[in-house]
């Protein structure tokens with residue numbers, strides 16, 4: 410029997426997405442007792458998809474530009490976003506947990522929409538990030554292997570950064586005066602938006 414669609418009004422004045430519906434609940438093959446949720450936003454995502462995809466570290470995201478399909482490995486599950494506004498969320502406890510998680514992404518999507526409306530959009534950001542390797546990042550780090558970031562070496566930190574398991578602001582020595590040239594070089598490599606994607610918070 411077809412289930413009745415469950416509609417959740419999340420934002421009254423969201424810039425692009427305001428509500429999400431759960432259209433189907435299926436057993437999840439990934440883990441017993443968990444469900445797979447099919448959901449649908451009230452708006453299409455095609456306009457924001459390139460920018461949305463650039464908000465995640467390369468190790469967490471798979472983006473197919475010509476289809477505008479984004480798959481994220483996040484919150485211990487896989488979530489796929491389609492340009493029509495359809496979403497598939499795996500390995501979920503129940504609909505309430507799914508809605509809580511998707512609300513976070515709705516906020517991000519609405520922010521991307523506002524940024525794209527302001528005209529400040531670089532369509533190639535996610536492609537640019539996918540071409541940046543650990544060595545590119547390493548060359549912009551202090552290279553002292555001081556372990557302040559909780560990682561044994563600067564190269565290991567570069568790899569964790571790209572896989573989404575570390576954030577750039579964990580490298581505190583980057584803020585030291587003697588490393589100003591390193592900070593400037595990583596800003597030049599990434600640009601403002603990708604600095605934020607990799608977890609840099611401007612002090």
Ligand code: SF4
Nearest residue numbers: 554555556558563580
């Ligand atoms: S804190 Fe920075 S300089 Fe120190 S090991 Fe980590 S990445 Fe290298």
